Amino acid sequence: MALQQITSLLRIHHRAFLQPSPLTAAPIFITAAPISITISTLHRFFSATRTATAPLNGSENISLLENLTILGVDLKKARQRQPGVLRKVLTNERGLAEFLSSKGASREVIASIISRFPRAITRSGEHLEERWQLWRSIFQDDAEIVRILDRSPESFFRSSDNENLEKNILFLNSLGIMHRDLPKLLTKAPRVFSNSLELNRTMVELLQSICVSLGGKDHEAFARAIISRNVYILIRSTKRVKANIEFLLTSLKLSDTEALSLFQSHGADILDLSHTSLKRNFKNLWVKLRSLGCRKAEMKKLVLNYAQVLFVSPERLNEKLDCLVEGGIDVRQIVEKPKVLDFSSVTLKQRLDDLNSLGYNFDANGIAILDMSKKRFDAKMEKLREFRH
DNA sequence: AGTACCGGGTTCTGCCATAAGG
DNA sequence: CCTTATGGCAGAACCCGGTACT
Numbered sequence: 001m002a003l004q005q006i007t008s009l010l011r012i013h014h015r016a017f018l019q020p021s022p023l024t025a026a027p028i029f030i031t032a033a034p035i036s037i038t039i040s041t042l043h044r045f046f047s048a049t050r051t052a053t054a055p056l057n058g059s060e061n062i063s064l065l066e067n068l069t070i071l072g073v074d075l076k077k078a079r080q081r082q083p084g085v086l087r088k089v090l091t092n093e094r095g096l097a098e099f100l101s102s103k104g105a106s107r108e109v110i111a112s113i114i115s116r117f118p119r120a121i122t123r124s125g126e127h128l129e130e131r132w133q134l135w136r137s138i139f140q141d142d143a144e145i146v147r148i149l150d151r152s153p154e155s156f157f158r159s160s161d162n163e164n165l166e167k168n169i170l171f172l173n174s175l176g177i178m179h180r181d182l183p184k185l186l187t188k189a190p191r192v193f194s195n196s197l198e199l200n201r202t203m204v205e206l207l208q209s210i211c212v213s214l215g216g217k218d219h220e221a222f223a224r225a226i227i228s229r230n231v232y233i234l235i236r237s238t239k240r241v242k243a244n245i246e247f248l249l250t251s252l253k254l255s256d257t258e259a260l261s262l263f264q265s266h267g268a269d270i271l272d273l274s275h276t277s278l279k280r281n282f283k284n285l286w287v288k289l290r291s292l293g294c295r296k297a298e299m300k301k302l303v304l305n306y307a308q309v310l311f312v313s314p315e316r317l318n319e320k321l322d323c324l325v326e327g328g329i330d331v332r333q334i335v336e337k338p339k340v341l342d343f344s345s346v347t348l349k350q351r352l353d354d355l356n357s358l359g360y361n362f363d364a365n366g367i368a369i370l371d372m373s374k375k376r377f378d379a380k381m382e383k384l385r386e387f388r389h
Numbered sequence: 390a391g392t393a394c395c396g397g398g399t400t401c402t403g404c405c406a407t408a409a410g411g
Numbered sequence: 412c413c414t415t416a417t418g419g420c421a422g423a424a425c426c427c428g429g430t431a432c433t
Contacts, residue, residue: 081404084414116403119415152402159416188400196417232401237419266396274421281423313423339394342425368392373427380391 060086067093068121072111078118085118093121099128100149103142109150117153123160130162134169135193138186148190155190167197175204176220181228192234206238210245210263214256225264226271236272243275251282252300267307284314288321292331306338319345327352329367339371351377358384 064086068075071093079086093114100110114120123131135145135156149156159165172182185192192200204223211222227233233241248267249259263271270278289299302309309317323345324334329352334340340348351370355362358381360369369380 082414088414122415151400154403161416191402194417199418229396235401235419240419273423277421277423308424311423316424344425347425371426372392375427 061089061091064088064091064093068114071097071114072107073118074111074115077115081116082118085122088122091121092124095125096121096123096128099125099132100146103132103146105146105149109146113149113153113157117157120153120157123157127160127162131156131165134162134165135186137169138182144183144187148187152190155194158191159194164197165193168193168195168200171197171200175227176224177227181231185227185231185234188231189235192231195234200234203234203236203238203241206242207233211260214260216256216260222260222264226268229264229266229268230272232272233268240275241271244271244273244278247275247278247282248303252303258304262304262307270307270310273311278310281310281312281314281317285309285317288318289331292321292325294331294335298332298335302335302338305335306341309338309341312341316345317341320348323348323352328356329362333362333367337367337371340367342371354381360384 065075068078068086075086085091096114097110100113101107105113132142132145136142139145145156169182172185177185204227207223207226208219211219216222245263248254248262248270252258254262273281285302286299289302312320320341320343321331321334324340325331327349343351348370355369369377372380
């Protein structure tokens with residue numbers, strides 16, 4: 001496999017190096033020259049100065065602090081986050097900075113990364129190169145990875161287990177999550193790749209077992225569908241996902257068929273709602289619908305047609321429903337065409353006012369006009385006005 | 390031409406608790 | 412004991428347009 005070839009090449013080319021924090025303030029960003037040259041140069045330099053600093057017991061390493069300051073790191077933030085790192089004798093802040101710089105990260109980005117996840121400076125050059133290449137086996141270019149690190153340094157640096165990362169990639173591949181979905185997964189939920197293989201496997205097995213218990217035919221396709229629809233599912237706890245599924249099954253009295261189709265389509269998204277939010281939103285929706293004259297069957301229909309409704313907070317949802325009902329829409333029409341609830345109450349109000357001023361007949365024409373894109377809605381309004389004159 | 394259906398885009402991290410390791 | 416690694420949590424919408432169908 002290509003992955004393994006890359007990995008072994010790297011082992012040949014790069015030695016691990018951890019430097020003692022030096023005294024001098026030599027320029028940090030000497031150059032973006034090939035990293036191997038820079039590494040060996042620095043290695044010789046630091047070997048010569050190795051005995052220079054010996055931090056006192058339990059206190060912070062002064063020369064390390066100096067180095068970090070030169071790099072522009074926010075020491076207060078770093079200290080608050082991972083105080084132990086600042087006491088270490090052997091760290092690789094310069095190697096890390098040069099490494100990231102060679103991948104195209106700016107000085108500001110590097111400083112921000114270290115400030116937010118100080119432990120990054122404990123990783124050796126060899127380790128970094130290896131991990132980077134594993135990520136590169138999924139992305140086409142370095143820039144994409146830099147963007148993710150800038151967004152979430154922890155995702156890349158929290159685990160030092162490259163072997164586990166490699167196993168995760170192979171595992172996800174083996175599930176049939178292929179070339180298009182893997183980058184999506186790593187971009188949107190990078191933490192998935194730092195999870196232990198076991199944790200990911202447990203979630204996948206949970207999903208598969210749910211499929212089996214619902215009498216599904218293809219449990220692998222089921223899990224795949226949920227993951228590719230909801231890339232965040234693998235960073236949720238099985239406790240949460242299980243609780244949400246059980247809650248939906250019992251509170252809606254879903255048949256096996258209904259449940260299977262709900263969970264692997266738009267219902268996949270609501271599985272990672274916090275359990276209390278899901279219950280709260282569910283309860284609020286039920287109370288509200290009942291006040292508008294709906295029965296359980298209509299509630300169920302609404303959720304099956306548009307599970308995202310459970311994502312909306314009680315406040316917003318009630319606002320939208322009130323707005324529609326006040327605008328002359330029958331709640332039963334909403335149950336049939338729940339997509340209108342996608343739109344903000346401000347937009348809905350505006351559209352209802354526009355349409356009502358033209359005497360638009362919702363009973364005869366339905367409410368589909370409300371959930372058009374702005375462009376389409378405006379074109380439609382134009383036609384209606386013309387027709388009227 | 391108009392409509393219905395469907396899926397896509399945005400960015401979901403940063404903090405805390407606890408287990409594991411030394 | 413301290414540090415590191417890992418798991419878990421809260422928070423919670425809105426809009427656009429391709430395409431198949433009629």
